[in-house]
Each structure stands twice: as structure tokens, then as C-alpha cells.
Amino acid sequence: MSLAAKSDGKGHLVAAGMDGKCQLFRITRSKETPDEGEQDADKENEANLRKRKGSTGHKAEKSTEVTDQTSSDYKVESLACVDTDFHKEDPFQKVVRFSRDGDIIATGGADGHVRVWKVPKLEKKLDIKAHLDEIDDLDISPSGNKIVSVSRDYHAYVWKVESGKREAELHWDREVPEKSYRIKAVRFGTSQEKKSTVQLYTMHIPARRERKPLPCYLTKWDAMKFVPVKTRSTGTELLSSLTVSDDGVFLGVGTGSGDTMIYVSWSLQKAHRVSEAHGIFVTGLSFLKNNAETAELTSGAETALVSVSADHHVNLTPMRPRHMISTWFAVIGFLVLLVIVMVYLGQQGLI
Numbered sequence: 001m002s003l004a005a006k007s008d009g010k011g012h013l014v015a016a017g018m019d020g021k022c023q024l025f026r027i028t029r030s031k032e033t034p035d036e037g038e039q040d041a042d043k044e045n046e047a048n049l050r051k052r053k054g055s056t057g058h059k060a061e062k063s064t065e066v067t068d069q070t071s072s073d074y075k076v077e078s079l080a081c082v083d084t085d086f087h088k089e090d091p092f093q094k095v096v097r098f099s100r101d102g103d104i105i106a107t108g109g110a111d112g113h114v115r116v117w118k119v120p121k122l123e124k125k126l127d128i129k130a131h132l133d134e135i136d137d138l139d140i141s142p143s144g145n146k147i148v149s150v151s152r153d154y155h156a157y158v159w160k161v162e163s164g165k166r167e168a169e170l171h172w173d174r175e176v177p178e179k180s181y182r183i184k185a186v187r188f189g190t191s192q193e194k195k196s197t198v199q200l201y202t203m204h205i206p207a208r209r210e211r212k213p214l215p216c217y218l219t220k221w222d223a224m225k226f227v228p229v230k231t232r233s234t235g236t237e238l239l240s241s242l243t244v245s246d247d248g249v250f251l252g253v254g255t256g257s258g259d260t261m262i263y264v265s266w267s268l269q270k271a272h273r274v275s276e277a278h279g280i281f282v283t284g285l286s287f288l289k290n291n292a293e294t295a296e297l298t299s300g301a302e303t304a305l306v307s308v309s310a311d312h313h314v315n316l317t318p319m320r321p322r323h324m325i326s327t328w329f330a331v332i333g334f335l336v337l338l339v340i341v342m343v344y345l346g347q348q349g350l351i
Contacts, residue, residue: 254282
């Protein structure tokens with residue numbers, strides 16, 4: 001099952017895939033308070049309970065008073081349902097993504113087509129015969145004018161949303177045998193230094209598991225020229241999922257054994273890792289928004305990663321603020337230490 005969610009001001013839009021279909025829901029929340037009759041009944045019951053406790057002659061147990069007696073109701077409204085995959089034998093929608101503005105969704109699945117749908121009625125805008133095999137992942141650029149799709153056919157393409165024409169192909173310039181690696185996941189992200197600059201990130205896994213495991217990789221791309229800028233090995237642990245924080249600072253990575261990791265986007269350096277956060281492979285990741293509510297929830301964490309897995313658990317991985325030292329300070333400190341050592345050796349007549 002594939003799923004994506006987006007706030008639309010009225011609530012949350014949820015696009016959920018089941019087999020070869022996609023259904024769009026709107027979920028809204030309303031708060032209700034008990035009426036006066038219910039409150040009076042509660043007070044009467046509480047008074048009777050206290051009287052019974054007092055008549056026993058024993059010390060009453062200390063209880064915690066519940067001051068907030070409101071309850072939350074969620075209204076789930078079905079907006080539309082359409083067929084999104086037409087594979088002859090086993091139609092299956094594997095991925096669905098919202099655009100940043102929530103105006104469109106893009107779907108991909110077993111038949112290799114990328115389809116774009118207008119929200120909320122899910123009217124089909126584009127149908128692109130994108131790949132010869134099933135689509136593993138796709139993403140929509142922040143401006144909503146490009147889609148990148150990756151497939152088991154070893155190809156990754158960039159598509160224009162307005163025309164459906166192919167703009168570019170991602171060529172990974174690692175010196176590895178042809179078809180020894182494939183792109184498992186792809187995500188757009190804004191640049192940490194300049195928010196108007198867009199970056200693209202891909203996750204590469206070995207096409208086949210060898211007796212001697214091959215490393216997996218993360219790659220950052222120039223999202224204008226679609227050329228690789230930086231590649232970093234993540235080790236031989238097979239990667240399963242990828243996400244980018246809203247501010248573009250961090251990448252979240254999940255593994256086949258249930259580990260979760262956080263990388264710094266600009267350098268692709270690993271900043272945090274939780275081994276065996278799940279009992280089996282991680283199927284989905286998302287960062288909490290970087291705001292005061294998140295800081296309160298996570299006790300001041302620099303960022304927090306939500307992960308879901310086939311073990312039916314949802315985990316929250318907070319990362320404490322990093323204490324980073326400037327490279328220049330490190331260099332200056334090394335030079336000062338070197339001078340001190342040289343002076344000492346000179347005084348001892350060793351140099």
C-alpha cells in the first residue's frame with residue numbers, strides 16, 4: 001500500500017493506493033466538549049465515590065484529576081477514487097506523491113507509467129509511458145514543473161509536468177559495471193544555503209546481492225543540469241527508504257534491517273544512527289517540521305525523524321543538537337599544538 005498526505009487548510013488530504021487504485025480522502029478534526037448534563041453526572045458520580053471511600057475508614061488513594069474532558073472526532077470524507085495502474089497480470093500502485101502546493105498528485109506502479117492527477121477530483125492530466133519495468137519511486141520538484149521517476153529497468157528520467165516530455169536522464173558516473181546498481185529512491189530538496197536553489201538526492205543499491213556485499217550510496221545532484229555533485233558510501237547495509245527534511249538540511253535513511261540514519265544534506269555526512277530501530281526493513285520516513293511544537297515534543301532536539309516499518313511500529317528518532325567546531329578553529333588549534341611541541345623539543349635539545 002502506498003500513501004501520501006498533505007495539509008490543504010481545511011484538514012489533511014490523504015492519497016492511498018490499494019492494488020491498482022488510488023483513493024483520495026480529506027480528514028478533518030473537530031473538538032467536542034461534554035454537555036452540562038454529562039458534566040453534572042460526572043460530578044455526582046465523583047462525589048458518591050468519595051463518600052464510599054470515606055465510609056470505609058481507610059485512607060483514600062490519591063488520584064489525578066483530569067481537567068481536559070474534551071474528546072476529538074475525526075471526519076473522513078472520500079473525495080475520489082480512480083484506477084492508476086493497468087498492468088495486465090497484477091496492477092499495483094507502488095508510489096504516490098503530492099506536489100508542494102497540493103494541486104496535483106503523481107502515481108507510478110507495475111505498468112511503468114507515470115500518471116499525473118488534478119486534486120481533488122483526480123482528473124487525469126498526464127499519462128507518460130515512462131519505463132519498461134515497474135516504477136520504484138518518483139518525486140515532484142518544489143515548483144511542481146518536473147517529475148523524476150526511477151525504475152527497475154535501471155533508468156531514472158526527468159519529465160516536464162506541462163507537456164509530459166522527457167527533459168533528461170540521470171547518469172551516475174561511478175566506475176562500476178553496467179547494471180550492477182539501480183536507483184531505489186529519489187527526493188527533491190531545497191538548498192540549505194539558498195532556499196531558491198533545488199537539490200536532488202538519490203539512493204543507490206546493488207542490483208543483486210553478492211556473496212561479498214557491495215556498498216550502497218547516497219548521491220546529491222544539481223537539479224538544474226541533472227549531473228551528480230557528491231556521492232557518499234553508506235556501507236554494505238541494504239538501504240530501503242529515503243526522505244528529506246522540509247528545510248533541506250537533513251536526509252533520513254532507512255535500512256533493510258530496521259536501522260534509521262540521519263545525514264547532513266550538503267556534505268552527505270552521517271550525523272546520527274539508531275541501530276535496530278525496527279525489527280525489519282523500514283518502509284517509510286518523514287521529518288517533523290522544525291518549529292516550536294516539535295522542539296517541545298522532542299525536548300529541544302535539532303531534528304526528529306518518524307519511521308514506519310513492516311513490523312507495524314511507528315518510531316520517533318530525535319537528534320540532539322550537534323556541537324560542531326569550525327574547520328578553521330581545528331586547523332589553528334593543530335598549528336598552536338605543533339608550535340608548542342616544536343618549542344619543547346628545542347628546549348630539550350632534540351631538534
